[in-house]
Amino acid sequence: MEEWTAAVAGGAVTNVTDEIITVHTTYFCGSTTAIRTAAGLVLIDTGNPGTASQILAAIRKWDDQPIHTVVYTHGHVDHTSGAPLIDREADARGIARPRIIAHRNVLYRFDRYDATHGLNTVVMGNQFNRPGYVFPTPHRRPDEVYDDTLSLTIGGKRIELFHGRGETDDATFVWLAKERVLASGDFVIWAFPNAGNPRKVQRYAPDWAAALRRMQGLKPDVVIPGHGPVIFGRARAAQILGDGAEALEILTSQTIEMINKGCSLDEILHSVSVPGKYLEKPYLVPRYDDPEYLIRSIWHLYAGWFDGNPANLKPAPKSEVAKELAALAGGADTLAARAGALAGAGNTRLAAHLIEYAIGAAPNDRAIHATRARVYELCMQAETSLIGKAIFGVYERESAKRSTG
Numbered sequence: 478m479e480e481w482t483a484a485v486a487g488g489a490v491t492n493v494t495d496e497i498i499t500v501h502t503t504y505f506c507g508s509t510t511a512i513r514t515a516a517g518l519v520l521i522d523t524g525n526p527g528t529a530s531q532i533l534a535a536i537r538k539w540d541d542q543p544i545h546t547v548v549y550t551h552g553h554v555d556h557t558s559g560a561p562l563i564d565r566e567a568d569a570r571g572i573a574r575p576r577i578i579a580h581r582n583v584l585y586r587f588d589r590y591d592a593t594h595g596l597n598t599v600v601m602g603n604q605f606n607r608p609g610y611v612f613p614t615p616h617r618r619p620d621e622v623y624d625d626t627l628s629l630t631i632g633g634k635r636i637e638l639f640h641g642r643g644e645t646d647d648a649t650f651v652w653l654a655k656e657r658v659l660a661s662g663d664f665v666i667w668a669f670p671n672a673g674n675p676r677k678v679q680r681y682a683p684d685w686a687a688a689l690r691r692m693q694g695l696k697p698d699v700v701i702p703g704h705g706p707v708i709f710g711r712a713r714a715a716q717i718l719g720d721g722a723e724a725l726e727i728l729t730s731q732t733i734e735m736i737n738k739g740c741s742l743d744e745i746l747h748s749v750s751v752p753g754k755y756l757e758k759p760y761l762v763p764r765y766d767d768p769e770y771l772i773r774s775i776w777h778l779y780a781g782w783f784d785g786n787p788a789n790l791k792p793a794p795k796s797e798v799a800k801e802l803a804a805l806a807g808g809a810d811t812l813a814a815r816a817g818a819l820a821g822a823g824n825t826r827l828a829a830h831l832i833e834y835a836i837g838a839a840p841n842d843r844a845i846h847a848t849r850a851r852v853y854e855l856c857m858q859a860e861t862s863l864i865g866k867a868i869f870g871v872y873e874r875e876s877a878k879r880s881t882g
């Protein structure tokens with residue numbers, strides 16, 4: 478992720494065919510693809526407010542025709558929030574704004590974004606550790622929506638849209654049959670599928686696998702992923718799509734099997750795992766999301782929010798439980814000391830429980846905050862996923878600050 482970001486900084490172009498380019502700006506913002514047609518350009522995604530001008534400049538170096546149509550691969554802001562710049566370019570030229578096409582659920586997503594702007598500002602600011610981050614708004618709505626598939630002919634070019642659920646419920650992948658080029662959107666991201674993100678709405682690991690199988694069936698010669706380098710060659714494309722599907726199928730089927738046996742979420746989390754041979758692949762490394770978070774998401778998809786622990790059905794306030802346990806243990810300090818020792822010995826999971834009880838019992842204790850900061854620093858070091866590191870980092874910074882007043 479970091480290497481690719483450094484490699485494409487400032488805007489890099491991949492020539493997919495003579496008529497198609499993909500523009501990359503950073504791993505963390507979706508790539509934009511431009512397709513030349515006799516009626517104007519078709520864009521797949523738009524970047525975000527920070528990258529859209531670089532993207533548009535790269536496209537304009539290549540072709541100066543009006544932008545006829547924009548397809549959103551899904552409603553995430555790193556794919557859609559560059560759209561206002563494209564509208565403004567059309568306004569400045571005195572021509573019609575592009576038509577934007579997306580899956581119907583993008584409309585519901587944007588309504589949800591309007592209702593949860595504060596939440597998204599907090600969650601995204603935390604996820605990428607960007608203090609002062611503000612979630613982009615307003616959201617440029619699509620002009621046309623579709624449900625399962627949509628076949629377009631624009632300036633003589635045949636472009637087919639397919640809907641699937643995966644990272645989101647509003648995803649589209651784009652197929653150019655004649656060119657055998659597939660723009661997968663975020664179904665392919667050069668990392669383990671991001672289907673378990675702890676602070677996002679429901680994601681769909683089993684449907685993600687099904688969408689990858691559907692793409693594999695198209696036998697593309699080129700796959701343009703949502704993030705990261707373009708994949709050339711039919712065999713490589715089939716391998717990346719197939720391996721991604723297989724890893725998700727294994728995770729889903731093992732989780733469902735245990736759900737059907739009546740197991741608790743706790744038992745499943747500590748039993749199910751993805752075989753290491755998948756996680757070693759450069760296109761499936763768990764650097765962004767964590768397969769363990771996907772298990773929770775699959776549980777939630779099939780089995781609701783109750784985790785099988787009766788104490789969690791109608792729980793006492795956390796601070797009450799913490800004070801009770803601290804009293805039994807001989808004080809919050811004792812719990813904190815044990816947490817520090819466990820974390821130092823590598824058992825960061827158990828340490829996190831104990832330090833939360835300690836801080837719950839003594840929320841203003843500076844020394845306990847110092848231990849808590851150390852525990853979460855070690856949790857961050859033990860974590861491979863960006864999302865996991867980011868969440869631990871929020872609490873590490875909070876306690877580091879409170880340890881000094």
Ligand SMILES: [Zn+2]
Pocket residue numbers: 506507553555556663703704
């Ligand atoms: Zn994305």
